[in-house]
Amino acid sequence: MIVTLAQHEFTSLLKTGKIWKLLALCQCILGFIFYSLMEDYSFKSQQSLLENNGSFGITEEVIHPLFAWTALFFFFITPLLATHSLTQERKSHTLELYLTSAISSTQIILGKYLGILVGQLFLLLPVLIMPLLITLHDRLDIGQFLSGIFGLILLLSATLSLSFFIACFSKEPLIAALVIFVTLFFLTLLEWIGSNLNPGLQWIKEFALLYHCKNFLSGAINTRDILYYTVFSGTFIYLSVFRLHKESDYRSGK
Amino acid sequence: MIAKELIIVENISFSRGSTWVIQNLSFTLKQGECLALIGSNGTGKTTTLHLLAGLLRPTLGKIFINGWNIQTQALLAKQSIGFLPDNLPLYHELTVKEYLILIAKLKKIPKENWPGALERVLEALSLENHQNHLIGLLSKGLKQRVGIAQALLHNPSVLLLDEPTQGLDAKQMDDFQTIIQQYKSQGAIVLATHSEDEVKSLCETTLQFSTEGINAYDCHPCTA
Numbered sequence: 001m002i003v004t005l006a007q008h009e010f011t012s013l014l015k016t017g018k019i020w021k022l023l024a025l026c027q028c029i030l031g032f033i034f035y036s037l038m039e040d041y042s043f044k045s046q047q048s049l050l051e052n053n054g055s056f057g058i059t060e061e062v063i064h065p066l067f068a069w070t071a072l073f074f075f076f077i078t079p080l081l082a083t084h085s086l087t088q089e090r091k092s093h094t095l096e097l098y099l100t101s102a103i104s105s106t107q108i109i110l111g112k113y114l115g116i117l118v119g120q121l122f123l124l125l126p127v128l129i130m131p132l133l134i135t136l137h138d139r140l141d142i143g144q145f146l147s148g149i150f151g152l153i154l155l156l157s158a159t160l161s162l163s164f165f166i167a168c169f170s171k172e173p174l175i176a177a178l179v180i181f182v183t184l185f186f187l188t189l190l191e192w193i194g195s196n197l198n199p200g201l202q203w204i205k206e207f208a209l210l211y212h213c214k215n216f217l218s219g220a221i222n223t224r225d226i227l228y229y230t231v232f233s234g235t236f237i238y239l240s241v242f243r244l245h246k247e248s249d250y251r252s253g254k
Numbered sequence: 255m256i257a258k259e260l261i262i263v264e265n266i267s268f269s270r271g272s273t274w275v276i277q278n279l280s281f282t283l284k285q286g287e288c289l290a291l292i293g294s295n296g297t298g299k300t301t302t303l304h305l306l307a308g309l310l311r312p313t314l315g316k317i318f319i320n321g322w323n324i325q326t327q328a329l330l331a332k333q334s335i336g337f338l339p340d341n342l343p344l345y346h347e348l349t350v351k352e353y354l355i356l357i358a359k360l361k362k363i364p365k366e367n368w369p370g371a372l373e374r375v376l377e378a379l380s381l382e383n384h385q386n387h388l389i390g391l392l393s394k395g396l397k398q399r400v401g402i403a404q405a406l407l408h409n410p411s412v413l414l415l416d417e418p419t420q421g422l423d424a425k426q427m428d429d430f431q432t433i434i435q436q437y438k439s440q441g442a443i444v445l446a447t448h449s450e451d452e453v454k455s456l457c458e459t460t461l462q463f464s465t466e467g468i469n470a471y472d473c474h475p476c477t478a
Contacts, residue, residue: 004359015347093341097404100307101360102333247309 001103005111006118009085013119018084022077026123033069034130037062059141063131064217067148070127071155071213074120075188078156079180081119082163083173085112090171105245113164113237120156144219151216154229158209159184161236168243184209258285258320260334260412260442261306266315268301275301279315281461283442285411288434290453291446293463299446300340302463303414306444307337319412333362336410340417340446342401346390350381350400353389354407361408375403378433394421402430411441419449431455 013019041061089095098108128149134140163180170176187209194205205211209232212225261283268276275298283289291299304310306317308324308331317324322331345353354375358368376382379399384392389400398421405413413434419427427449434443434456445457453460 001359001362004356008356012345012347092343093339094343094345096307096309096337096339096341097343097357097360099309100332100335100337102329102362103360104329 001107002111002114005098005103005108006115009112009115010118010122013081013084013116016084018080019119019122022080023123023126026073026077027126030066030070030073030127031130034062034066037065057141058134058138059131059144060218062134063140063145063148066127066131067152067217068210068213070124071152071210072188074124074156075159075181075184077123078120078159078163078184079177081116082160082167082180083170083176085116086164086167087170087173087176091173099247105241105247109164109237109241109244113160113240116164117157117160120160121153124152124156141219144217147219147221148217150221151213151225154216154226154233155209155213158229158232158236161233161240162187164240165236165243168240259283260285260320261444262316262318263306264316264318266305266312266317268298268305268310269313276305276312279461281459283412283444285441286439287459288438288443288445288457290457290460291444291463292448292453292460294465297463297465299463300416302461303337303339303416303444303446306412307335307339307414308332334411334441335414336405336408336412337414338401338405338416338418340420342397343404344389344397344400346388349386349388350376350392350403351385353400354385354403357404357407363408371407371409375406378406378436379403380429395423395426398422399426402433406433406437409440413437413441413443415443416446417448418445419447419452427451 041058044061086095089098131140131145162183166180166183167176170179187207189208191205191208191211194202194208197204206228212228215222215225259282261281263279263281265278265280266276267274267278279302281289291302293299301310305312306319306324308328311325319331320334322334324331345356348356351372354372355368358371363371372385376385379402381396381399381403384396389397392400398418402415402418405415419430422430431452437443438456443456445452447453
């Protein structure tokens with residue numbers, strides 16, 4: 001049943017055309033960023049050759065910031081996808097199809113979650129092709145590249161789980177998307193807040209979403225970061241299931 | 255043979271905040287019976303159907319569908335329910351056939367039975383020529399028929415219909431009544447409607463909803 005729901009979710013994204021528009025937007029913006037980073041890198045490396053300062057890695061100079069921009073860009077996309085899945089279904093009453101069928105809340109949430117995660121990976125795929133173009137003319141640090149992809153996928157699954165949880169509460173897709181975006185922005189800001197507090201309170205930045213992705217982007221796979229994203233995703237998926245399980249109470253105004 | 259009691263409603267009450275929408279409603283429906291919920295808008299007909307479908311939880315009382323408690327054994331109870339809400343749960347980006355296949359999967363109809371089930375409802379609702387049309391492009395009447403088709407697809411033993419003939423023309427209404435008459439022998443039907451014709455031709459028992467309360471007619475053992 002989970003696979004059926006995931007399939008339906010993904011094909012629904014393809015058929016409504018929403019994902020194609022997002023893909024076009026994603027390619028335009030991240031393509032432009034990639035071009036700017038490449039141009040910047042080219043200028044810097046030429047200058048470094050002239051000044052005989054030695055060379056520096058293209059992966060660190062181009063891929064790392066490209067992935068960081070991608071992560072930020074997905075903070076805008078994820079709320080739209082999550083609300084398409086849950087809030088829109090509640091608004092158009094199609095959620096009632098699931099709620100009146102013999103399907104558990106866990107199956108509904110996991111099916112929808114996986115379907116949208118596949119949608120996110122579908123959007124991410126062309127972004128990953130850009131760095132591979134570099135291999136035509138230069139050497140790419142494959143280890144750092146793969147670690148960055150792994151980090152991005154973990155980050156996307158974590159943001160999606162949080163987005164799902166918030167989307168579970170709302171009937172208005174636009175409002176839900178806005179609340180999700182503000183929450184994601186706040187969780188990103190925690191790193192900056194934590195850094196500016198006295199040393200005793202700096203642990204706050206450990207809760208920041210992007211903070212744990214930095215190691216992956218630099219090529220270091222840290223079990224603590226994996227654990228953070230796994231626990232984060234698991235917690236919000238569980239809460240979403242719990243929330244949907246209580247849907248009849250919610251609808252009853254209890 | 256004694257017909258099985260498919261719906262048992264035991265003294266249910268439902269409140270929204272401090273307002274009681276339904277108070278102390280009880281009834282049972284056996285196989286082959288149809289109960290009509292009639293009354294003006296906002297008196298609790300749709301709420302009653304939502305309580306029976308498990309979309310709402312009664313404040314007090316219990317509901318049993320096909321022997322299963324809808325609150326505590328929801329997944330088992332819901333296997334027996336076919337539900338047509340007043341707001342049609344349709345995916346406009348799917349064709350009629352794709353939509354019905356999705357419903358077949360959701361209702362856990364074995365794959366080998368899909369063609370037969372689809373053919374049966376498409377034929378019964380005269381949708382054969384529209385099966386490859388996008389739902390979003392269908393007329394209101396056709397959409398209503400697709401909604402009825404999804405409720406009947408898995409041959410449920412309890413059929414809950416909220417204003418099923420809304421948007422249908424006179425001929426389609428006659429066709430619908432024929433389909434429901436055919437279905438009636440298989441299960442129990444609860445029908446919320448404004449149409450007196452529907453009540454007369456389909457249902458033996460009636461619950462009249464009004465702002466003052468609920469009155470039961472020819473409904474034994476109904477109490478409200």
